[in-house]
Amino acid sequence: MTDKKEMNMDNNKIRPVVCVSRCLGFDHCRWNGDTINDSFVNLLKDYVDFITVCPETDIGLGIPRNPVRLTRGGSEGEVRMIQPATEEDCTIRMREFSHRELDKIDRIDGFLLKNASPSCGINNIKLYASAEKGSMIGKTSGMFAAVAQEKYPHAAFEDEGRLHNFVLRENWLINIFTIARFRELNKASKISVLYDFHARHKYLFMSNSHNKMQAMGHILANHDKMNLTEIFQEYEKGLMELLALHTSIPRRINVLMHMFGYFSKELNPEERQYFLNILEEYRRGSMPFIVPIELIRNWALRFNTEYILNQIILEPYPKELLLLSDSGSGRNIKR
Ligand code: SF4
Known part of the structure; x- marks a missing residue:
């Protein structure tokens, strides 16, 4: 059993790796040359390692630039990224950039992306029938965010708009720090550290799902005689399923x-x-x-x-990140 001094040291050392939209206070890269000064992102800088990305400037669209929009001709058609003012089709460049950039990252614990962006928005991004002015036909994910979700289905995704809500922000913080603690542990590759991890997270896990927590305990009991790598893999799968459930x-x-x-x-x-x-x-x-x-x-x-x-x-995360001062209205929000 790890003593409490050691546990606190661990918590202070853990720095989740988070991919963040660069316009959230890292650069003036918005279409109009603006940046967004987000106090929570500023606070996070002392506690997480950020990897910044601005897909639109990184594919050469420039600052300032004309806005892009997502289109789909026909219900079965592919989603495309078009810049209406220039009629440029940026789809291939954006897809290739997203795959290339995300392939470079060897470890990621979470994503913090700009909402309502056809590139970075996680969901609810307007989808149009064509580049011309016309009515919206549905909602989808931003093009970079879609590739990120496909490549890292278990990373903790949130957008900066939703993180103004206390409950969603706390869930996201718990998830990125728990995933980061697990990644650190994985380097040790000893079954004893996994037992200890499970014991120390017992009540946190139980607050997400008692059944999933027990199932993870069964993996550790190893009745199926798995080797250490398989145990870590199975346990990780169970952990990600549990974290996706959130607490209540x-x-x-x-x-x-x-x-x-x-x-x-x-x-x-x-x-x-x-x-x-x-x-x-x-x-x-x-x-x-x-x-x-x-x-x-x-x-x-x-x-x-x-x-x-x-x-x-x-x-479960540094107490300095616990801001109680905002979003009382969202305290009980459900995903
Ligand atoms: S939302 Fe994404 S693409 Fe748009 S400016 Fe911000 S980082 Fe760049």
Whole structure:
């Protein structure tokens, strides 16, 4: 078992690798020469390693440039990227660039892309019947983002617009840091580190899916007599499926009750009732998760409950990234 000093050191060392749209504060590369100053992206710079990309300038469209749009002639037709002002078809250049750039990356934990862009937008990008003015016929992914999602189906994808929402941002942070912790572990290639990883993530994983967490435990039990590489591969598959599910308030309450069980007998009736009241407020959405989790941490310190103190759910990403000040309206949003 890793002691808590070591765990904290690990958390501080982990730096997820994130591919980010360059116009999000890294360069003035938007079609009109602008950049977007996003305070969360600025904050992240101290905690993640960014790989920046601007597909449109990188294929030579220039700054400033005429906008591009995505078109599809007929329901079975291929999606194409056209620049209406010049009638230039950029499809092949954009596809080749996307494959080439993404092939160069040997490790990626997440993507943070500009929303509403025909190149970078993850989804909901307007699709037209032709380059001429006309009505929209549907929605699709931006061309670079589509290739990225195809190549890295398990990376954590978000756009900067959705990350203004507290819940979506927290899910994304949990996922990029968990994937990054797993990648670090993979280098060690020892089954013991995988056991330890699973034990320390128990309550975090349980808050996404109890069944998936148990299935990952069965992989570690290795009844099928797999070799180490196969165990890591199967475990990774299970991990990615689990992270794709995200958490929910009822599942988190279930986890908090499990953790509470470690010391409830040591507490007086008023303390127990206080915790249950906090949980009720959390269930109603009027209290953030950090409040009950800090109570648990406090009791784990008081009763020296090492197993709980080692749980990643107490701090799944650097606490400096926990911004509670925005998006109250989106706190309960579902994907
Ligand atoms: S959205 Fe993508 S292509 Fe457009 S300016 Fe930003 S980085 Fe470049």
